[in-house]
Amino acid sequence: MQDRKPERRVLAITAVLTGLGMAALPTTGMAMLMPWVMQQGAYPVATAGVIQTAHAYGLILAALPMAALAARLGPRRGFLVALLALAVLVPAASLPLDLVPLLALRLAQGAGSALLLCAGWSLLRRLFGEARLGLGLGCAELAALPALLLVQMGAGFALSFLGSLGILVPTLLLALPSLILGLIALPEDDASRPRFDGLGAVLSVLSLGLLLAAVPLAVIRPVVALLVLNLGLMLSALWIWQQWRRPAPLLPLDLLARPQAGWLLAAAFVGNIALTAADTGLLSRLNGFAGLSQDGIGFMFLGLAALTAGAGFLAGRSGALSLARIGMGLTAVGLAALAVASPGGEAQAWPILAAGLLAFGLGRGLFSVANALALLRAAPPERNAAATGLFVLAGGLGTLLGPLYLTQLPALLLPARAMSTELWLGLAAGAAGIAALLSRSGAKTAPHGGHLAREPI
Numbered sequence: 001m002q003d004r005k006p007e008r009r010v011l012a013i014t015a016v017l018t019g020l021g022m023a024a025l026p027t028t029g030m031a032m033l034m035p036w037v038m039q040q041g042a043y044p045v046a047t048a049g050v051i052q053t054a055h056a057y058g059l060i061l062a063a064l065p066m067a068a069l070a071a072r073l074g075p076r077r078g079f080l081v082a083l084l085a086l087a088v089l090v091p092a093a094s095l096p097l098d099l100v101p102l103l104a105l106r107l108a109q110g111a112g113s114a115l116l117l118c119a120g121w122s123l124l125r126r127l128f129g130e131a132r133l134g135l136g137l138g139c140a141e142l143a144a145l146p147a148l149l150l151v152q153m154g155a156g157f158a159l160s161f162l163g164s165l166g167i168l169v170p171t172l173l174l175a176l177p178s179l180i181l182g183l184i185a186l187p188e189d190d191a192s193r194p195r196f197d198g199l200g201a202v203l204s205v206l207s208l209g210l211l212l213a214a215v216p217l218a219v220i221r222p223v224v225a226l227l228v229l230n231l232g233l234m235l236s237a238l239w240i241w242q243q244w245r246r247p248a249p250l251l252p253l254d255l256l257a258r259p260q261a262g263w264l265l266a267a268a269f270v271g272n273i274a275l276t277a278a279d280t281g282l283l284s285r286l287n288g289f290a291g292l293s294q295d296g297i298g299f300m301f302l303g304l305a306a307l308t309a310g311a312g313f314l315a316g317r318s319g320a321l322s323l324a325r326i327g328m329g330l331t332a333v334g335l336a337a338l339a340v341a342s343p344g345g346e347a348q349a350w351p352i353l354a355a356g357l358l359a360f361g362l363g364r365g366l367f368s369v370a371n372a373l374a375l376l377r378a379a380p381p382e383r384n385a386a387a388t389g390l391f392v393l394a395g396g397l398g399t400l401l402g403p404l405y406l407t408q409l410p411a412l413l414l415p416a417r418a419m420s421t422e423l424w425l426g427l428a429a430g431a432a433g434i435a436a437l438l439s440r441s442g443a444k445t446a447p448h449g450g451h452l453a454r455e456p457i
Contacts, residue, residue, distance in 0.1 A: 008185045013127055013139070015181035019083050020120045020140050021147025021174050025090045026055045026109040028151050029167050033094050036164035040096040047099060053400065054103045058110020060396040061208050065201040066114040067389025068250045070122065072196040074189035075385075078119030080182055085112040087175040094164035114392050118385045125376065125384050126187065134373045138316020141369050145309040147174060194248030203239035204250060207232055212400070219408065252386035255379055261390070264375045267438035268394040271328060271367055274431035276402025278335055278360065281424035285338055304361040311365025321374040327366025328436035332429045334359030339425035363432075371439060405431065 030037075034048060043051075070078035089112055093105040121137075128136035151170045158166030210232030217225035243251040255261050286297045315323045337356030372391060379387035406424050414423075 009127065011181050011185035012123075012187065013136075015178050015186060016079070016120055016123045016127065017140055017143040018147070018174060019079060019116065019178035019182065021144060021150070022083060022086050022171075022178070023113050023116060024144070024148050024151045025086060025167070025171060025174070026106070026113055028148060029090060029170065030055070030093065030106075032152070032159065033164055033167055036159070037094065037102070040164065041099065041102065043099060051102060051106060054106035055110045055113070056396055056400045057212065058107035059114050060110070060212065060393055060400065061107070061205050062111035062114045063389045063393035063396060064204050064250055064252075064386075066111055067118045067252075067385045067392075068194075068196055068201065068248070070115055070118040070385040070388075071248075072193050073119075074193060075119045075122035075126065076182070076186045076189055078115055078385075079123055079186065080179065082112050082116035082119060083175055083179055083182070086116065087171055087179075090171050091165065091168050094167050114389070117392055118388045121372075121376070121388045122384045123186065125381060130381070133376060134316040134319035134369070136316070137369050137373055137376075138313040141312030141316065141365065142309050145305055148305060150174065197243075197246065197248065197250045200239065200243055200246075200250035203235060203242060207235040207239050210235060215401070215404065252383065252390060255383060255387055255390060258378055261375060261378045261387075263438055264371060264378065265390055265394040267324065267328075267435050268371055268375070268391055269398045270431055270438060271371065271435035272395045272398025273402045273405050274328075274331065274335075274428050274435055275364060276399045277406040277424060277428040277431060278331070280403060280406055281335075281421055281428055282338065282360075284421040285341070285425060300357065304357060304364075307358065307361030308365035308368070311362045312369040313365075315366045315369040316373065319373065321370055321377075322440075323366045324370035324374060324439040325436050327363040327368075327370060328432050328439055330359045330363030331367065332363075332432035332436060334361075334363060335425050335429035335432060339422045339429060367435070367439070374439075 030052065034051070037043075037051065038045075038048060073081060086109065089105055089109045093102060093109065097105070120140075124136035124140060125133050150173060154170035154173055158169040160166070162168070210228050214225045214229040214232060217228055240251065243249040243253065256265075283297075286300060311327070315327070334356045337352050337359065341352040341356060375391050376384060376387050406427060407419075410419060410423065410427065
């Protein structure tokens with residue numbers, strides 16, 4: 001029996017890394033499905049953005065409730081439940097549906113993704129141990145690349161034969177091995193499980209939902225937005241009061257009270273604003289370069305993903321928390337270089353473009369893993385799911401508000417003729433610089449005491 005334990009640990013790690021790849025299905029998978037979804041439902045073109053962002057809304061609204069649910073179910077059961085949920089929800093969203101059921105499915109996909117991350121990162125912490133937690137996060141970042149390629153290649157091949165149901169191919173290729181290996185090898189959790197706070201979950205969703213709804217309403221209905229904002233603030237105050245000094249709070253006030261955790265969450269929020277804004281501006285910049293075809297642009301984005309995965313693995317293996325600051329500094333420099341690169345494609349602009357892309361890809365991977373590692377190290381092992389929920393919430397808010405920072409806010413101060421790709425990339429570089437400063441403030445976290453995990457227990 002002793003001889004099989006190392007093999008069982010490898011199987012458990014493989015199950016977790018494969019399962020975490022399911023997170024690409026509601027994002028990249030839906031992006032590939034969008035032409036079929038829009039055609040089947042005969043939706044207006046303007047609804048495409050709403051359908052895409054519904055997943056981010058679900059991720060934000062469900063981050064803290066799913067973290068509490070992961071703690072209640074235990075990492076093993078929470079992980080398997082999330083896998084099953086996404087394996088059902090992703091293909092269901094490819095069916096011909098009315099807009100309201102489709103949006104509901106997208107929100108549910110966001111909740112499933114939040115549960116998957118909270119339970120999956122808790123399993124990584126247990127399987128790799130405290131001293132090698134960074135290595136586990138780095139391996140997850142590296143494993144995300146083949147999962148992304150599998151989604152793109154598998155769905156791309158199957159969509160031509162099966163239409164929108166072709167998403168079943170990458171879903172089954174990721175979900176089935178992870179479920180089978182998970183049932184066989186994932187360790188049982190015998191620790192005490194806190195009760196799930198149903199009332200706190202309802203107040204959480206209502207308060208965050210109203211606060212988020214006030215943002216788009218401010219553009220079209222300012223008075224209604226003010227009323228919604230006030231109602232959301234009142235419900236938030238009620239929620240915080242309800243959570244105060246509870247035995248197992250849904251809102252992890254104990255973690256938020258730690259100054260280092262607050263800086264790291266702020267860095268995750270601002271960093272995701274910068275990265276989301278950069279993705280939008282970078283696509284426009286590459287489209288403006290002469291001689292770059294769509295296939296060439298796709299190859300460049302694939303290369304960026306490979307750089308990010310490799311840098312994330314190195315950051316996790318190193319475990320140096322200062323790499324978050326270095327990564328965002330590189331990102332800011334890379335985006336600034338891309339902002340000044342001439343879009344005409346002159347010979348002297350190509351080295352600047354290559355250097356900017358290299359710095360951006362490396363910096364993104366260093367920041368993503370090092371920032372997450374610092375936040376998890378700031379929390380004791382038993383609070384891993386809560387820390388992950390906070391990280392998902394902060395990152396999701398940044399991702400959702402990135403386009404607002406890039407387009408709506410400058411439009412309030414600048415004339416329409418001043419809006420340009422150079423401005424967008426410059427704004428993204430500025431946000432990256434702020435995130436680098438915030439990462440520096442939170443980079444003093446020391447790891448909790450622990451041992452190297454030799455086997456699943």
